[in-house]
Amino acid sequence: MNTKQTRIRRARKTRAKIAAVKAIRLAIHRTNSHIYAQIISADGGKVMTSASSNDKELRSQVVNGGNTAAAALVGKRLAEKAKGLGIEKVAFDRSGFKFHGRVKALAEAAREGGLAF
Secondary structure (H helix, E strand, O other): OOHHHHHHHHHHHHHHHHHHHOOOEEEEEEOOOOEEEEEEOOOOOOEEEEEEOOOHHHHOOOOOOOOHHHHHHHHHHHHHHHHHHOOOEOEEEOOOOOOOOHHHHHHHHHHHOOOEO
């Protein structure tokens, strides 16, 4: 089993639990160059809002999209968009990535922005 398959296996368990409680999900994905975050409806069928380090308004603020500073900006921006839609409580889906570095920076910035998870 390679590392990607292992990560996807970890993510599957988390997503099954989130689907069982029917919670709105904050899903993240990270690549070497960028970090992406989406808020997905409780039924899993609709992306309600999203933010990434590749967005036009954030690209002007960061030099490198693959660092913790960029992840924090993405988390803050996503929290602003979610509050605009009236979303305050979400379930954090880290997609099998370890909770440190960029993933942790995004989560903490989203919490500071007003999202509860």
